Amino acid sequence: MRMDDFENAGRFGNPPRPAVSPDDYEDGTGSAPPMAFLPVGNRLSDGDVCRNELGMLIESGKHNRIQSFDPGSGIIRCEAGVVLADLLARAVPHRFFLPVTPATGAVTVGGAVANDVHGGNHHARGSFGNHVRRLTLLRSTGERLVCSPKENAELFAATIGGLGLTGLILDVELGLMKVPSPHVQRHVLRFDSLDRYFALAQQAGEEHEYSVAWLDQLATGRRTGRGVLFAADHADGACEYPDIPKGPKLAVPFSPPFGLFNSLTLKMLNEYRFRKHGRGEAVSTEKWTSYFHPLDAVSGWRRLYGRRGPCQHQSVYPVASAPETTARLLEAARRAGHASVRTKLQRFGDMAPRGLLSFxxxxxxxxxDFASQGRATVKLLDALDEIVVAAGGAVNPCHDFRMSPAVFEASFPSWKRLEALRDPAMVSDFWRRTALALR
Known part of the structure; x- marks a missing residue:
């Protein structure tokens, strides 16, 4: 079969790619040629970690059953192709929630493991892999291996955050979080400068389950780094909304011939974003669907970025130099004439990740988050990489399509251990141009 609709979130185009189902792949194990395959879920990565231009894709989404769920303990077991929204639809009526959820419910469980995704509560719960109890991995030899912190532990650590390179994840057992309500009580606090944010961040993390800030990347002078802090906790059991979403409510049918997001339009939008929140803390109750997965209500929203699509740069860097590093990154984007559509700043907690390549x-x-300007944007992203690496930080592969091998190695010094455990039949375009270029 051919995936005629293959298009990842990075808008590489729409080339048809040969693909096989997990069943067809398993039937051929034992004779799989080297670097011929790559498992993919819903292909939501902005970069080329979900591309294999010289090989075939394994459509993990073809296996999407929830195998078991214990409403007493919150332990759920499912196939790797189950999307997080379907998992939540099963768990929420029993007052269980994902301990970690990214910004979309369209991510598959296998993709969440392979990228070790994080959410707005990393300071409290760590990343997705911290809540995986066990998984079953199919190697190209035909061997099925149960992996956990105690069984095949090294392969388990390589698979979490391993970008799908250790084999085909068949199923995952996950521990969910008991909550009084899936909905949230949201606390909104406006801040006037970057210094003020860093003064607030520690306290927000100590007092709330979720904490993420939006920044006005275009603000300058004394207003540099101004923004809005969004903190939240799950509401009490009396909070009820009879809504389980049934799909997108709106759609963007095509990309406009011109970019909607530029410095002029975003200056006006950022001013509105900032001013609509008054001084002082505002508290409100919000549905979980709109709080955790707001963009899932709009199908094709990436088309708003224009025909070149979005380019995202996500980095992490040490606490000690965070104010200076953040300011340098914001300024570099402004100098390059780029306006960030969505600028998020968040403190990660101290919980050690389980994955060898966890971001x-x-x-x-x-x-x-930029609307691509072609080569000018690539030049900017390279400059941002330099700032991050100089600060002792790392760049997220999930959103990357041009990271150099040197930046990759500085970001993930344990990559050789993953390469040693990589299934020889698996590779991605990302791995070819970074890790394999370092061998």
């Missing part, structure tokens, strides 16, 4: 680690993480 989330102690420090602060900044996400900059």
């Amino acid at each position: 989330a680690r102690p420090g602060f993480t900044l996400t900059l």
Whole structure:
């Protein structure tokens, strides 16, 4: 079969790619040629970690059953192709929630493991892999291995955050979080400068389950780094909304012939984003669907970035130098004439990741989201990499399509251990141009 609709979130285009189902792949194990395959979920990565231009893709989403769920303990077991939204639909009526959820419910469980995704509560719960109890991995030899912190532990650590390179994840057992309500009580606090944010961040993390800030990347002078802090906790059991979403409510059918997001339009939008929140703390109750997965309500929203699509840069860097590093990254983007559509700043907690190549680690993480300007944007992203690496930080592979081998090695010094455990049949375009170029 051919995936005629293959298009990852990074808008590389729409080339048809040969693909096989997990069943067809398993039937051929034992004779799989080297570097011929790559498992993919919903292909939501902005970069080329979900591309294998010289090989075939394994459509993990073809296996998407929830195998068991214990409403007493919150332990759920499912196939790797289950999307997080379907898992939540099963768990929420029993007052269980994902301990870690990214910004979209369209991510598959296998993809969440392979990228060791994080959410707005990393300071409290760590990343997705911290809550995986066990998984079953199919190697290209045909061997099925149960992996956990105690069984095949080294392979378990390589698979979490391993970008799908250790084999095909068949199923995952996950521990969910008991909550009084899936909905949240949201606390909103506006701040006037970057210094003020860093004064607030520690306290927000200590007092709330979730804490993420939006920054006005275009603000300058005394207003540099101004923004809004969004903190939240799960509401009490009396909070009820009869909503389980049934799909997107709106759609963007095509990319406009011109970019909607530029410095002029975003200056006006940022002013509105900032001013609509008054001084002082505001508290409100919000549905979990709109708080955790707001963009899932709009199908094709990435088309708003124009025909070249979005380019995202996410980095993490040490706490000690975070104020200076954040300011340098914001300024570099402004000097390059780029306006970030969505700029997020968050403190990661001290919980050690389980994965060899897990991105989330102690420090602060900044996400900059640009409408691509072609080569000028690539030049900017390279400059941002230099700032991050000089600060002792790392760049997220999930959102990357041009990271140099040197930046990759500085970001993930344990990559050789993953390469030693990589399934020889698996490779991605990302791994070819970074890790394999270092061998």
